[in-house]
Amino acid sequence: MKFGARVDPFASRRTMAVFIVAALVAAVGIGVVGGCFRWCLERLGELRAVMLEWVRTLPPALGWLVPVVFVAVCAVVGQFFARITPRAAGSGIQDVEAVWREEHDLPGPGVIPARFAGGLVAIGSGLVLGREGPSVHLGASIGSEVGRWFRLSDYERKLLYTTVGGAGLAVAFNAPVGGALFTVEEVTRSVRLRVVLLTLVTTSVAVGVSRYVEPGHFVFSVPAVTAPPLGALWIYVVFGLLVGLLGVGYNAVVMGMLRGTDRLRVPAAARAGAIGAAVGLLLWIDPLFGGGGDDIAQMVLGGQQLAVGSLLLYAAVRFVAGPLSYAAGAPGGLFAPLLALGALLGVLFHDAVMAVGGAAAAGVVGGSAVPFAVVGMAAFFTATVRAPLTAVVLIVEMTNTASLTTVMFAACAAAVLAATAVKGPPIYHSLRERMLAS
Numbered sequence: 235m236k237f238g239a240r241v242d243p244f245a246s247r248r249t250m251a252v253f254i255v256a257a258l259v260a261a262v263g264i265g266v267v268g269g270c271f272r273w274c275l276e277r278l279g280e281l282r283a284v285m286l287e288w289v290r291t292l293p294p295a296l297g298w299l300v301p302v303v304f305v306a307v308c309a310v311v312g313q314f315f316a317r318i319t320p321r322a323a324g325s326g327i328q329d330v331e332a333v334w335r336e337e338h339d340l341p342g343p344g345v346i347p348a349r350f351a352g353g354l355v356a357i358g359s360g361l362v363l364g365r366e367g368p369s370v371h372l373g374a375s376i377g378s379e380v381g382r383w384f385r386l387s388d389y390e391r392k393l394l395y396t397t398v399g400g401a402g403l404a405v406a407f408n409a410p411v412g413g414a415l416f417t418v419e420e421v422t423r424s425v426r427l428r429v430v431l432l433t434l435v436t437t438s439v440a441v442g443v444s445r446y447v448e449p450g451h452f453v454f455s456v457p458a459v460t461a462p463p464l465g466a467l468w469i470y471v472v473f474g475l476l477v478g479l480l481g482v483g484y485n486a487v488v489m490g491m492l493r494g495t496d497r498l499r500v501p502a503a504a505r506a507g508a509i510g511a512a513v514g515l516l517l518w519i520d521p522l523f524g525g526g527g528d529d530i531a532q533m534v535l536g537g538q539q540l541a542v543g544s545l546l547l548y549a550a551v552r553f554v555a556g557p558l559s560y561a562a563g564a565p566g567g568l569f570a571p572l573l574a575l576g577a578l579l580g581v582l583f584h585d586a587v588m589a590v591g592g593a594a595a596a597g598v599v600g601g602s603a604v605p606f607a608v609v610g611m612a613a614f615f616t617a618t619v620r621a622p623l624t625a626v627v628l629i630v631e632m633t634n635t636a637s638l639t640t641v642m643f644a645a646c647a648a649a650v651l652a653a654t655a656v657k658g659p660p661i662y663h664s665l666r667e668r669m670l671a672s
Contacts, residue, residue, distance in 0.1 A: 253390055260380040260398045261436040264373035265443025268405035271350060271372065273448045275365055278358030279525065286521050301360070302514035305524075308359030309510025310503050312564030315352030317502060322348035324560065325567045326371025328666035330399045331421050333374075333392060337670055340391055345375045349565050356564035360517045360524040361510065362556040366406040367567020373402025373440070396421055397433045401440035407569075408450050410441045412628030420621040420662070453528070453632040454535045459605050461637045466598045467644055473583050473606065474613045474645030478652025480579065481617020484553065485661045488568070491561040492668065506562040513559055516551065523551050527574025534581045534607045535633065542585055549578040568661065572618055573611045573629075580610025608635050613645040617653045620660035622646040 285304070289297040316323035321341045326349065332338035353368035377398030381391035397417055404413025414433045422429055441450070462470070495505055516523035522530045530548060534540070540548075556571040584603035587595050599606070608629060615625040626642045629635070 252384055253386060256380050256384040256386060256390075257377075257394060257398070257432060257436055258439060259384075260373075260377040260394055261401055261439035262443050263376040263380060264369075264398055264402050264405060264436075265440040266447060267346075267350065267372055267376060268369050268402050268440065269444030269447030271353065271369060272365060272406060272444070274354050275358055276448070278354065279528075282358065282360055282517075282525070283521065286517060289518065298515065298518045301518045302511045305359045305361065305514030305517065306507045306510035308355045309361060309506040309513075309562045309564055312352045312356030312359075312361075312566070313502055313506035313562060315348040315355070316563050316565055319344045319348035321345055322352055322371070322565050323563050324565070324669075325367030325662070325665065326374070326565070327367055327399075327421075327567070328662045328669055329371060330374045330396060331662060332666050332670060334396050334421055337666075340378045340388070340395060341375060343375070343379050346372060346379070349375070352565040356562070356566050357526065359510065360521075361513050361562065361564065361566060362524055362526070362552060362559040362571050363564070363566025364526050364568060364570030364572075366403055366569040368565050369402040369406035370399045370567075371402070373405070374399030377436075393429070393432060397429060398436050398440070400433050401436040404437040404441050405444040407453055407628065407632055408441065408444075409453075409628050409631035410437045412624055412631050413437045413441075415627050416621065416624045419624050420619060452634050454532055456535045456604060456608065456633045456635055457537055459602070459608070459635055459637055462600065462605060462641050463598070466600075467641060469587065469599055470606075470609060470641040470645045471648045473580070473609065474648025475652045476583070477576070477579060477610060477613040477645070478617045478649035479656065481614055481649060482653050482656055482658030484557070484572075484575070484614075485618055485658060485664065487554065488557040488560060488661060489664050489668070491557040495561040502563055506564060509558055509562040513555060516555060522548060523555060526570035527552065528570065531574040531577045531607075531611070534577050535604060537602060537604055539603075540581070542582070545578055545582050545585070549575060549582060552578070568618070569615070572615055573632075576610040576612070576614030577607040578610070579614060580606035580608070583610070605635075605638055605641070608633055608638050609642050609645045612642045613649040616646040617649040617658075618661045620650060620653065622650055 289300045322345050349368045349372050357363045374395045377394030378391050381394045400413045400417030403416050404410045414437045417433045513524050581603040584606040612625040612629040616622045
């Protein structure tokens with residue numbers, strides 16, 4: 235199906251007015267649905283924490299079994315929703331990109347309930363998945379369906395599918411500018427005035443509406459940080475280069491897990507159940523091993539000090555658990571786990587610099603690892619997704635750390651350079667190719 239229009243569909247004032255009304259309705263829709271999705275996930279996270287505390291009171295021979303069975307069942311249920319609506323599987327961002335490039339048709343309305351219910355079950359259970367991918371796809375699908383209600387052309391529905399998807403990301407992270415920029419930099423990869431204006435309108439309305447469901451606040455509470463001295467800029471560049479290489483490795487693990495599980499001659503439900511059981515066992519060992527990663531990220535961003543051994547263990551486990559959870563095939567994204575891993579890498583790098591440089595290093599990079607944790611989130615996101623501007627703006631909006639913008643730009647530029655030098659493809663490019671080939 236081709237979306238190109240021989241004539242400008244907005245040449246008529248009536249057509250333009252109908253389209254604007256449809257865009258506003260879609261923005262309100264994702265504001266309500268996305269806000270409810272985020273609210274439900276936060277409540278499910280609280281219930282999961284209560285459950286994990288309760289199992290500690292059970293005999294050890296029985297306590298571990300509860301989270302193992304619980305997450306396994308939830309993974310199977312989440313994968314079931316994806317099986318009955320295949321385009322609800324995984325992140326969904328690659329689907330939005332494929333539709334924009336006219337490589338795929340617009341999906342049907344079944345994606346919306348499958349994304350919502352499947353995402354709640356899979357992400358809420360503790361799988362290492364993020365809320366942003368389903369939120370983007372929920373927004374995109376709502377935009378397409380509203381366009382159908384208003385009898386818009388395929389070209390106009392594609393515009394809504396793309397731009398309201400960005401509004402979904404904005405709602406997921408309470409980051410309107412980051413959501414709008416994501417549409418331009420990652421999805422369309424072009425600056426078109428019509429797309430930019432539509433994205434700004436839908437994201438602002440969607441975020442405003444969502445705050446009536448879930449009050450707006452910064453995703454992470456970060457203590458006030460001062461801008462690092464210019465003399466420390468080169469250290470952040472080195473950090474960005476290292477993170478760029480790790481990002482390429484992470485993408486390779488994600489795709490490797492997907493290919494590996496595809497080759498297994500077992501039913502998809504059994505595969506999802508086995509992965510869920512493994513993650514459930516990790517949750518029983520330490521709740522910070524599982525989940526989207528907001529908790530572990532908040533710990534390091536809040537300045538809580540962890541032993542180097544613990545940091546290494548958390549980073550190593552989540553480096554594998556994230557791709558493994560994604561391979562379950564349930565609705566869930568990659569963003570949030572990426573950001574948590576980037577924060578851990580930032581603290582580890584700071585600790586390494588301090589161990590090597592001692593007091594001299596403290597005078598350059600400072601005694602707090604928080605700036606490196608913040609920059610690590612942006613740099614690792616950049617290395618995997620290859621959208622540096624979105625990364626910087628998104629992290630600033632999530633952490634309220636505009637003072638670190640300069641070093642974030644330097645680290646993200648270095649991460650792009652390193653990832654490009656070793657020819658590592660962006661993750662959503664690889665996922666889109668895999669989706670189209672299936």
